[in-house]
Amino acid sequence: MESPGDLQRLLDEQAYLADEGLATAGFLALRMRRPLFLEGEAGVGKTALAKALAAVLGAPLIRLQCYEGLDAAQALYDWDFPRQLLHLRAAEAAGVADVDRLEGELYDRRFLLARPLLQALETVPSVLLVDEIDRADDEFEAFLLEVLSDFTISVPELGTVRAEVPPVVVVTSNRTREVHDALKRRCLYHWLEHPSYEREVAIIRRRLPGAAERLASQVARAAQQLRAQPAGGALLKPPGVAESLDWTEALVALGARELDPATAAVTLGAVLKYREDQERVVKNGLAALIDGG
Incomplete structure (x- = not known):
């Protein structure tokens, strides 16, 4: 892979x-x-990009x-207490x-349950997706920054x-709150x-591919219209691409x-996930939505 164009083609x-x-x-x-x-907003393809990158790289x-x-x-990790207890009873x-030997055996690597961060450091190659970091607390955000700085866990x-080869890391945020500048500085940022x-x-x-061309065009135009609602009538949750795909799949x-x-009218639940949004769209007229406003 020698250029952004190569990655674009592989994706x-x-x-x-x-x-x-x-x-x-x-x-x-x-x-x-x-x-x-x-x-970016929910449904624009942030998580899907991480999945596509993993497929491109042939990595989990x-x-x-x-x-x-x-x-x-x-x-990070946890200790498998049930297995440790079984080992203790067997001993x-x-x-x-x-006693010293037994205590040492209880904290052997075989009893360690690797959680996502440790898994990513021990798996080569791997793609680590830290999804919706804006939902975590400030303390965890600071901890994550420390891990991403040197890819080392104690x-x-x-x-x-320590990771022999650092994982490819994708961090996503729906911007429900502002993520600290320190974490963003560690990363390359894209909206x-x-x-x-x-x-x-x-x-x-x-x-x-099974969707008719006209159907795909109509769904895309309707989704664009739903996102472009004026400020006074803005939806609680405008549809993302994920919802456009769900709607099309339901129609197919x-x-x-x-x-x-x-x-x-009978498939609005695939694209709008709030009752108030559905009622507002129906009240404004579905025909106008399909015709492009």
Whole structure:
């Protein structure tokens, strides 16, 4: 892989259509061995890019899903207490009297449960996806920064684990809160926008080749209209590309070759996930939405 264009082509083979800016950011992250920080609204393809990169590199995708209350132990490792207890009982039954030896055996590597961060450091090659970092607490964000600085983890009972080859790291954020500058400085940053109408049609056609061309065009245009609602009537959750794909897949499953008001009404749950949004769209008229406003 010698250029962003090469990466763009390889991603296309995985049914991920990256624009020039995203392909360049991904290429530089690989070439410079820096984490790639992707920010944007939900459903624009951040997580999907990590999956496509893993497929391109022939590496397993190791995902750390962030959430409020996530701590270092849940992301790093844990000890398999049930297995340790079984080992202890078996040793007692066998009459093992060497306490020091037994204690050392209890904290052997075989009893260590590797969580995503440790898995990524020990797996070569690998792609580590730190998904929705904005949902984690400030303390975990600071801890993650420390890990990404030198790709080293300390296990007190065993010593230091250092990655022979650092994993490819993709960090995503839906910007529900601002992520600290220190973490962003460690990464290459790219903001993902919703695709243009033409690119969205291409994405739908690429991911769902069974969809009729007219249907793909209508869904893409309707999704564009839903995102462009005026400020006073903005949706609680405008659809992303993921929802456009879900909507198209639902329509194809129903045998639809084109989008009409009746079919749109019964499949709105695939594209709009709030009752208030569905009611607002129905009130404004589904025919106007399908016709492009």
